Amino acid sequence: KAGVTQTPRYLIKTRGQQVTxxxxxxxxxxxxxxxxxTPGQGLQFLFEYxxxxxxNKGNFPGRFSGRQFSNSRSEMNVSTLELGDSALYxxxxxxxxxxxxxxxxxxxxxxxx
Amino acid sequence: xxxxTQSQPEMSVQEAETVTLSCTYDTSESNYYLFxxxxxxxxxxxxxxxxxAYKQQNATENRFSVNxxxxxxxxxxxxxxxxxxxxxxxxxAFKSYNQGGKLxxxxxxxxxxxx
Numbered sequence: 001k002a003g004v005t006q007t008p009r010y011l012i013k014t015r016g017q018q019v020t021x022x023x024x025x026x027x028x029x030x031x032x033x034x035x036x037x038t039p040g041q042g043l044q045f046l047f048e049y050x051x052x053x054x055x056n057k058g059n060f061p062g063r064f065s066g067r068q069f070s071n072s073r074s075e076m077n078v079s080t081l082e083l084g085d086s087a088l089y090x091x092x093x094x095x096x097x098x099x100x101x102x103x104x105x106x107x108x109x110x111x112x113x
Numbered sequence: 114x115x116x117x118t119q120s121q122p123e124m125s126v127q128e129a130e131t132v133t134l135s136c137t138y139d140t141s142e143s144n145y146y147l148f149x150x151x152x153x154x155x156x157x158x159x160x161x162x163x164x165x166a167y168k169q170q171n172a173t174e175n176r177f178s179v180n181x182x183x184x185x186x187x188x189x190x191x192x193x194x195x196x197x198x199x200x201x202x203x204x205x206a207f208k209s210y211n212q213g214g215k216l217x218x219x220x221x222x223x224x225x226x227x228x
Contacts, residue, residue, distance in 0.1 A: 033214040043204065043218040055213045088156060094214050101148060102214055104158035 001026055004093050004105035012111045018079040021108045025072050025093030031055075032074040033102060034066060037088040046089075049074050050096070078110075086112045115140045117207050119219035126195045127227055133180075134190045134222045136205030144210040147181065147188045152221075153201040161203070164188065195226045 005024045013019050025032050033056075034046040045058040049068035066076040072093075078085055088109050092102035116139045126132035138147070149161040164172045164181050171179050176196075180189045192199055205219040 031214045033216070035216075035218075042220045043216075045215050045217065048214045050213060056215045058215075090158060092158075092214070092216075101146075101160050101163050102216060103160070104150075107156050 001028075004091060004103055006089075006091055006105040006108050008108060009106065010109045010111075012113060013081050014113055015081055015083060017081050018077060019081060019110060020075055020077045021089055021091075021110070023074045023076075023091035023093075023105055025074070025091075026103055029093035029095050029103075030072055031094045031096055031102075032068060032072065033092045033094075034074070034076050035090045035092065036060075037090060037107070038086075043090075046076065081112045083112050086110060115142075115145075115207050115209065115217050117205050117217050117219040119203075119205055119222050121222045122220070123223045123225070125225040125227055126192075128195055128197060130195055131191060131193045132195055132224065134192075134203055134205075134224065136188045136190070136219055138186050138188065138205070138207050140186070140207065140209070142209055142211075146208040146210075147179075148206040148208065148216070149177070149179070149188075149190045150204045150206060150218075151199075151201045152204065153198075158204075162190065192224075197226050197228060200224060200226045 031050045033048040048056040052068045063079045068074045088107045090107045092104045094102045145166045147164045151159045176193045202221045206216045
């Protein structure tokens with residue numbers, strides 16, 4: 001099976017702009033979770049989608065949003081970008097987000113200037 | 114709220130030797146999962162080993178094994194016969210039974226394997 005894919009791999013945006021990142025889970029996986037990784041804060045959970053519904057949400061401002069499509073592909077959007085949003089954004093998929101372990105994609109490196 | 118603590122920011126080990134990475138966690142739940150993930154310089158997160166809290170037997174995957182002490186809320190990773198390819202950032206992670214796919218990560222331990 002193909003692994004988790006994320007596009008784009010690298011992105012440079014300007015403060016105030018918005019950005020959309022995409023994640024395609026492993027075939028058959030219905031749960032997609034998003035994480036932000038920064039040197040200062042480490043790995044932080046953003047949100048999880050399961051069967052097109054947001055099931056869990058981390059402590060991030062409303063500028064961070066996401067959605068999941070019927071084929072389980074997920075997108076996350078960040079509006080009004082700030083310098084502090086520069087990070088590696090990882091998505092992970094699992095069959096149901098319950099008992100199964102999560103498989104991570106290669107990440108999208110976002111730089112905000 | 115659950116927390117995960119890795120008290121060793123950096124460690125180094127000689128090739129072929131054994132090293133142990135520490136992890137403690139805090140939770141009031143009795144059913145949960147614990148994981149060790151490896152993140153090499155490529156940044157790809159790779160699952161190393163998984164432990165279910167209700168299982169008393171420590172998990173083992175080839176050269177990787179854990180020492181799970183539920184009462185002490187401790188979950189250490191032992192790497193035997195260390196190889197140069199083991200050089201990476203190692204993250205301990207906690208997952209509750211009833212919070213779907215949400216993982217809570219420790220701050221990580223950067224392991225260097227020296228020839």
